[in-house]
Amino acid sequence: MTQANFLTLHLSAFVRLSADDREMLAKALTKRVRVLPPRHDIISEGDRPRFVNVILDGWAQRYKQLADGRRQILSFFVAGDLCDTNVFILRKMDHSLSTVTQVKLAEISQFEFQEIMENSPRISQALWWSELVTVATQREWTTNIGQRTAYERIAHLFCEIFMRLRTIGQTDANGCEFPMTQAEIAEATGLTQVHVNRTIQDLRRNQLIELRGRRLQVLDLGRLEKAAMFNPNYLHLGHEGSFIDANY
Known part of the structure; x- marks a missing residue:
């Protein structure tokens, strides 16, 4: 590709x-x-x-x-x-x-x-959808920091990244690249690095993820989504604008 x-x-x-x-x-x-x-x-x-x-x-x-x-x-x-x-x-x-x-x-x-x-007009419409997703994602990140626990925040971030990469064909089976450091995860989720480290260990112990060597392995996506209270609707990946086709 x-x-x-x-x-x-x-x-x-x-x-x-x-x-x-x-x-x-x-x-x-x-x-x-x-x-x-x-x-x-x-x-x-x-x-x-x-x-x-x-x-x-x-x-x-x-x-x-x-x-x-x-x-x-x-x-x-x-x-x-x-x-x-x-x-x-x-x-x-x-x-x-x-x-x-x-x-x-x-x-x-x-x-x-x-x-x-x-x-x-099709690219123009697609760019509007893309901007809608950007704003929706920002709302979700605000909700993460304001309401979700550390465990839920990090699980949610893992779910979001995995879903976005799967859309562009950048996952293999249940794994994907994940190059962020724990410091960057902390800065994205409003947590300390110590808290991030402990939370990732909890996710590992619960057999939801493996994270090593810049790779994320999602061991049970359904359980990870449930732990994060993750609803992918804000990513709008369901071809909602498919009626805007090449003949438009």
Whole structure:
């Protein structure tokens, strides 16, 4: 599978794309490509945004950092994800994007992005769905920090990542890549590293997951979802826009 196909798979979870749509996306993703090392800022808070960044390969994250250095991770990005499709209305970034692993990304300019939106109603609709999922996911993360226990929060994060990777064909059987450190899990879930470590050990003891060597193994997805009170409806992966097909 080519890296450009990850974006196609991501958007195809929402609508049916035509061959022309797929070709248009493939061309847009080859004009400006960057490769960045792990733990490197893609764009920092206060910078002026010039491109929509599309993750072609690797993992990235959105975060806010306080003046004293404390950091809150707000979301994770995997292959096929678009980072902030609405950045062109901003004079300055109000958050930062950084890599987790080495990342290969494509940059799409405002003109190119608008051209794609105007020339393909299906891609335009898929991007609206994608933004809906972004907002819905943020609501779910807020609920995690506000109401779920540590055990539920981390189980929920594992469920979400596994489901998102399965959508783009990046799981094998019950396993997937999981390169986040315990420090990053802590920053994403509002917990201390000590609490994260203990909670992961509890999940292991309960035979729900294995986590080692940058790999997550989900031993019992049904039980893990139940432990997290995980409902995947906020990811909207059920082809709800399938009526918007290639003949639209």
